[in-house]
Amino acid sequence: MAGQTPNYERFITDLGKPDAPLHPLYVISGDELLLRNEALDALRAACRRQGYTERVTLTLAATGPWHAIEENTQSISLFGDRKLMEIEVPTGKPGKTGGDALAAMATRAANGELNDISVALILPRADRTMSSAKWYTTVTQQAVLVTTPIITREQLPAWIQGRLKRQKQHADAATLAWITDKVEGNLLAAHQEILKLGLQYPEGELTLDEVENAILDVSRYNVFDMSHAILRGDGQRALKVLHGLQAEGEALPMVLGLLTYDIRNLYTLAQARQNGHNPRNLTRKLGLFPPKDQLILNTLDRLPFSQIMGLVQHAHDIDRLFKGFPADGRLTDPWQEMARLVLRMAETSVSTH
Structure with missing residues (x-):
């Protein structure tokens, strides 16, 4: 039913039931990659059990291409296949055109026009700007909204x-x-x-x-060594650790997950600074403790806000590559693209915030 906001754990448990009802529109919101992926995996599994044999994945920025939503929701399968369409907006900022497209999709869902289609809209955790946006209100009023919990360091x-x-x-x-x-x-x-x-x-x-x-006793190289090297601006050391991790068989999602964690924290602090807040006052709330907190703050001073926004998209593009989907302007090998992201994060250009 539209407008539901189930508890995260209950959402996953309910979807695990053989007769779990599926809805035309879901919003999965949160900054923790693991929990967001677990919610999405539960939805995927439920869809597979109920005959959703096709899955379409779109990663969209304000620049689009937003027409892809209408194309994928209006196309009719010749074989009567059901479809799960995943739409990810990494920054949570679809822009005017994107916001209108998402609102129109939600209206169609409310009117029962999404035949044999279930849509999952994947967003970062809603801040004040996003939650007050007209498109977000329209979408969440018609969707099952699942917000992943924040697990603090104390928890x-x-x-x-x-x-x-x-x-x-x-x-x-x-x-x-x-x-x-x-x-x-x-x-x-x-x-x-x-x-x-x-x-x-x-x-x-x-x-x-x-x-x-x-x-x-896991390996000579450690993902946390790579993270610290990046945040210190030591790109060559970070690259050496990355190549070592790859040679030792470390899973790419694990390495990318740690980088995404750092990028999300940088983005949150950069946004706070843009809004006139002191990012140092937010580090503990984000679960950042010495020495990581100072490393993150130093990186925040090093990179301009626009570049940090670019890192968010870059990480999502690598995730797409790993899952077998192409990403415009990226290399086809996700490990090679990861090396580019590592060097980009370790750049020493000074932020003008």
Whole structure:
């Protein structure tokens, strides 16, 4: 039913039921890549079970091409196939043309005109500007709106424990705190380590020694080393670590997820500065602690706002490449394009904010 705002966990649980009703329009909103992808994966799985055999993915900026929405929602399958259309607006700023196109799509959904189509609109977490925009109000009034929760650094140990319990494992408070420090508050990194623990150890309690051995003995190169090198402006060191990670078989989504985490934090702080706020006052709220907080702030002083906006789009383009979709102006190899993103983030041009 239009206008629903289900709890995130309940949304995923309900979609897992065999007879889960599917709606014509969903909005999945949030800045945490892992949780957003989990919600989207749950929707994809439900659609597959109910005969949605076609999936179309659009990543759109204010420049469009917004006509692609109408083309994909009006096309009729000769074989009666159902379609899931995913529309991602990485910046949450569709512009006038895009906003009108999204509002028109929502109106068509409300009128029952999206036959055999389910649309998932993927957005960053709505700030005051987005939530007050006319297009956003129109869309969310007609959509099932799912907002991913914010997991603060203080909440992360409990979140890790909950994820461990899914694989019938658990750990004491000291062990959970150690994992939290090691992943620097990053959910995607925590998720990867939790999966690793599930593969390496049996069900039951995990000791601190076991966890340390599993997490420290992963590779010569570390994604956090790469992140720190980028934020220090040391592009050559960052590139060396990236190539090492690739050679050692590290999963590209894990590396990209960490970079996206840094980029999202930079974008949030840059927006705050644009609006006249002191970004230093927001670092703790974002879960940034020493030394990461100062590294992020230094990078904020290094890169102009326009370049940080470009990093958001660049990261999303690499995600598309990894999933097998082309991206205009990008190389075909996602690892090579990742190297370009690393050097772009490590540039030493000074922000004029």
